[in-house]
Amino acid sequence: MRTITEVSERIVETPSTVTLRFRYAPSALPGQFVMIWLPGDDELPMSLSYTGESKGVTIKAMGATTRAALSIPAGAPVGIRGPYGNHFDLTPKRILLVGGGSGTAVLAPAAEAAARSGGSVVSALGATTAAELLFLDRARGFSETVEVATDDGSRGHHGFVTDVSQRLLSEREFDAVWTCGPEVMMRKVIAAAEPRHVPVFCSMERQMKCALGMCDACALGPYHVCTDGPVFPAPQLAALPEFGRTKRDSSGRKVPL
Amino acid sequence: MVDLRTTVAGISFRNPLWLASGIWGESGNSLKGAWDAGAGGVVTKSIGSEPRLGYPNPTIETYDKWGMLNAMGLPNPGIAEYPQEIEVARSAGATVIGSVFGADADEFAALAGRMAATGVVAIELNLSCPHAKGLGSEIGQDPDQVRDVVAAVKRAVRIPVIAKITPNHYDVPMLAEAAENAGADAISAINTVRAMAVDVRLRRPVLAHGSGGLSGPAIKPVGLACVWQIYERVKIPIIGIGGIISADDVIEYLLAGARAVQVGTAVAFEGIGIFHRLREDLSTRLAALGVATTGELVGAGHRGAGAA
Known part of the structure; x- marks a missing residue:
């Protein structure tokens, strides 16, 4: 199942990269990814760039969907499922x-x-x-x-x-x-x-x-x-x-x- | 000691647990992986004449452990490039069944011929994908077209031909009869059940395609009823599909009339290790039931039972 949540914050990181922050409760470990659905457009796999309760993904304009994602405003609904996959082993010092x-x-x-x-x-x-x-x-x-x-x-x-x-x-x-x-x-x-x-x-x-x-x-x-x-x-x-x-x-x- | 070996349409399988089409079947390494994990046979992704990208995401909706909805849109690399994938699996010793889809009898026959040339042991005809315009169940819901496709494919290949039947029809066994009358060597049943998910907050369908097909434990009772009814109407072997996740699920399908089964959605729930577990659990369960071969159970539910 997906959770529909809202983009709580949109941060322009570089001319081609934007971070979307959103509240999503399921716990995640660094290295894991979510599937983020931009309703009306595609659903993309995105590694989490922020893994706390306020999570985030950082999207670079590559194709049509990621280019469109760059202009998603704060407050826009997105669908999230996951987190999926493995994570970095944090034991090395x-x-x-x-x-x-x-x-x-x-x-x-x-x-x-x-x-x-x-x-x-x-x-x-x-x-x-x-x-x-x-x-x-x-x-x-x-x-x-x-x-x-x-x-x-x-x-x-x-x-x-x-x-x-x-x-x-x-x-x-x-x-x-x-x-x-x-x-x-x-x-x-x-x-x-x-x-x-x-x-x-x-x-x-x-x-x-x-x-x-x-x-x-x-x-x-x-x-x-x-x-x-x-x-x-x-x-x-x-x-x-x-x-x-x-x-x-x-x-x-x-x-x- | 339980003997899990199973013969379907004259072909010997090391066990009755096959990988279903559409799961782990786009790449040869994955087919090999399913074989190495213990599957008795591996069915390829449905392959068409040309490369096909499938639908945009979302292509999947999940429902905890009871079901899954998908509209992938028949993505596949196309028959020209696919033989190299089959070769990876075959060279690892896998028993590969080649699934194909087409828009008409001629296309099915041409594809089946090219698929047979790759060395697969049998052809499975996708007459049942519920979410592709002009393909799959749009052909498979019409017994005349089922007959034409099967007959054309039978003329084109020498290996056994399995017709995969849709449950989205008022008289499913009639579709199986049409396939049998045209010369099909076996029936696979069922493909996914046409279904849909709608999001309340967004007021729109979840899947990019709108509707899709439901799989997983939710459809096991549907699959069992179809297999049961088909068993009463045709003589050719049946491969049971739909919601299998436990040894008892397998036995239920055998009792309903299946000679073998296919496992798909459960791979997403449990990983490919499910084939090893099911094989062990099935041996243990059959031994406890005093059953020596799976063949003893095929259709056994019908003897002394009332009509479904």
Whole structure:
């Protein structure tokens, strides 16, 4: 069943990203996702960017529905079901967070929980340009150090966030890496962490319909992202030929990422 | 020791618990996963001539543990690309049944021919999807079209042909008879029951498509009645579908006349491990009942019972 709730607050995070906050009572853990229905339009799987009773999702304009979602006003009704899927294991104490673009949305609540329970977080955030850096202020709140990279060099390192995370991995010791962003980026994060034996956990995105482990829309190798994920330990992903290369469209056909 | 092996239309299955069409069936890895989890056979997603995206979300509404409503809209990768998925499952040893849907007898026959070439053991004809215009039950509610489709497919393939029948008709057994008369080798019954969800606050249907099909425990009594009645009207084997979640559910379908069953919605409730659990529970339950093979129970409910 869905709960119809109202958008309590709409926050413009970047020119292409908006956070919608709403009251939704069921408890959720960082890393889990909800299905959010925009009545009259689509229903989307969205990782929670806020997991308390006042929850939130942070939506980036990608397709027609996400573009429309950006203009949803406070007070608008939305349908929520979930939360679904697994979550980040919060036991590691020294965390490296690597967020690419809107991928930081799902990492932020996990990092906040880790910091609250005495962990230390170092964050590497990447974006196309300075204005698109998501949750920079929020990251300063939960991180010991925040480093940024932009494709155009408008802020921080001029280049890939993986250049930054690779350097951080060589300079410091970490118990775990949490990452979300383009799969090519996550592949590079895994490649850099593997020789140092730092476990990497990736939050994955795929087309979803049922979110209940039934319809097969989010099939990823032998896994279903909705029930086996969305958080995957790197060894589960590294062996998959589709990781970083293909996804399935709504028909189930394999298409390039 | 209970022997769960089951023969349907001359094909041997390691147990009577099949994965239903539409569940875990879009990708070969998932079909393999269901097989590895213990399913006796795995039915593919219904495949059409061309890739089909299906309906926008919401495509699902859930009702705790008693039912589920869906209008997926027959999404599928299309027959040109699907054989590579079947190959993944077949190379893992899975017994695969290929489900197809079409708009008329010619399309069904062409698809069935291409599906048969992938090495599936049987074809299941989707004559029963309740939410796709010009397809599924819109064809399957007309006994003349059922006859034409089955006859055309029988001419096109040598492997057994299973007609999957809709419950959304005033005389369900008549549809099964039409399939049998046209040469069908078995009947699957039932597909989902046409249904709808409406949201009070939004004053609109929940599913993007409007109506959909109800599955899960809520429809088990409907499925049992259909299987029971079909058993009294046709001689070909029946595969029972609808709301199966326990060993007793399976036995009820056997008693009503099913030789095998399909499990779908329960996978969402319990995960794919349900096949292992059902297989173990069924063995235990049949042993306790002093039953050596599932075949002993097929239709046994009819002997000495009044007409339904």
